[in-house]
Amino acid sequence: MKRLLRGLAALVLTLASAVFVLIRRLLRGGGSGRSLRTGPSRSGAVDAGGRLDPVVERRASRRIGVLLLASIAAALGLLVVYARGGQPQLEGALLGVALGGIGMALILWGKHLFPAEEVTGDREPHPSERGERDAAERSFAEGGRPVARRAFLARLLIGAAGALGLAAIFPIRSLGPSPGTSLLRTSWRRGFRLVTEEGVPIRAIELQPGSAVTVFPEGHLGEPDSVAVVVKVEPGLLHLPPDRADWAPEGNVCYSKLCTHAGCPVGLYSAETHQLQCPCHQSAFDVTAAAEPVFGPAARPLPQLPITVDENGYLTAAGDFSDPVGPGFWNREAGIPDSDSKG
Numbered sequence: 001m002k003r004l005l006r007g008l009a010a011l012v013l014t015l016a017s018a019v020f021v022l023i024r025r026l027l028r029g030g031g032s033g034r035s036l037r038t039g040p041s042r043s044g045a046v047d048a049g050g051r052l053d054p055v056v057e058r059r060a061s062r063r064i065g066v067l068l069l070a071s072i073a074a075a076l077g078l079l080v081v082y083a084r085g086g087q088p089q090l091e092g093a094l095l096g097v098a099l100g101g102i103g104m105a106l107i108l109w110g111k112h113l114f115p116a117e118e119v120t121g122d123r124e125p126h127p128s129e130r131g132e133r134d135a136a137e138r139s140f141a142e143g144g145r146p147v148a149r150r151a152f153l154a155r156l157l158i159g160a161a162g163a164l165g166l167a168a169i170f171p172i173r174s175l176g177p178s179p180g181t182s183l184l185r186t187s188w189r190r191g192f193r194l195v196t197e198e199g200v201p202i203r204a205i206e207l208q209p210g211s212a213v214t215v216f217p218e219g220h221l222g223e224p225d226s227v228a229v230v231v232k233v234e235p236g237l238l239h240l241p242p243d244r245a246d247w248a249p250e251g252n253v254c255y256s257k258l259c260t261h262a263g264c265p266v267g268l269y270s271a272e273t274h275q276l277q278c279p280c281h282q283s284a285f286d287v288t289a290a291a292e293p294v295f296g297p298a299a300r301p302l303p304q305l306p307i308t309v310d311e312n313g314y315l316t317a318a319g320d321f322s323d324p325v326g327p328g329f330w331n332r333e334a335g336i337p338d339s340d341s342k343g
């Protein structure tokens with residue numbers, strides 16, 4: 001791998017220096033070779049009749065071809081480097097050569113292969129002289145080779161753009177695998193016992209009214225999205241929605257511990273007001289009323305965990321939370337403002 005990277009680095013440096021030398025020679029008018037500026041036009045590559053000098057045109061075409069080939073090689077090199085694990089400096093250099101090659105080729109194309117002269121003529125209809133028609137036919141015939149050469153350059157240009165496009169598609173892989181439904185679910189499943197942070201299961205009769213205990217699914221201690229808090233209240237105080245009537249056996253009610261405002265742990269419980277409180281921005285949730293927010297910036301209730309009691313008297317989950325936990329894109333889907341805009 002290291003040898004490959006070294007080889008590619010050497011290739012890039014060679015290409016870059018070749019491009020640099022080429023640019024310098026172009027700016028100096030071709031160095032020891034024949035200058036491209038041979039006439040009075042913008043490109044200097046046309047004769048008095050507005051035709052491109054074939055020698056100059058051939059030379060410009062060669063240079064454009066070299067630049068486009070360098071661009072293709074660099075784009076393919078970029079592809080290989082990325083696929084082999086990537087190397088930021090080398091990727092940057094290759095991208096520079098790929099883009100620079102196309103850019104320089106386009107500049108040279110515009111500068112040397114397009115006549116600069118503006119030609120105007122009278123519009124009165126008059127037939128061409130025989131000699132003029134012959135000259136036009138000769139000119140057309142002579143133009144065949146440059147046209148063919150430019151078709152080749154056009155194909156090279158398309159190849160360079162295609163190779164660069166291919167290299168640009170690969171980084172999509174860096175976005176990683178799709179999260180799928182993993183953001184919508186936690187580790188809680190039907191039959192998982194509620195255990196304390198030490199991994200101790202909790203009996204339904206164990207908790208005293210007014211107490212609150214942090215719990216995890218048994219076997220999934222410490223999983224951040226599964227953390228919950230089970231609170232014991234007098235069963236008569238609870239007014240849960242009808243479809244959750246059996247979610248709080250003997251007054252044990254369980255909610256996600258992740259604040260729906262910005263995800264802080266809702267770590268404080270006020271037994272007097274029956275409120276779970278978030279210390280970050282003082283949101284408060286009424287545990288007797290399905291954890292509806294009653295104060296602060298949180299706009300969504302804490303998701304509730306359906307719980308039941310197993311044959312040994314332990315508190316056990318009857319499924320996953322009622323809703324996705326914490327703040328997230330589901331807030332936006334529900335039309336709830338982002339936490340930033342609410343403070």
Ligand code: FES
Nearest residue numbers: 259261262278281
């Ligand atoms: S994170 Fe809980 S109120 Fe802001």
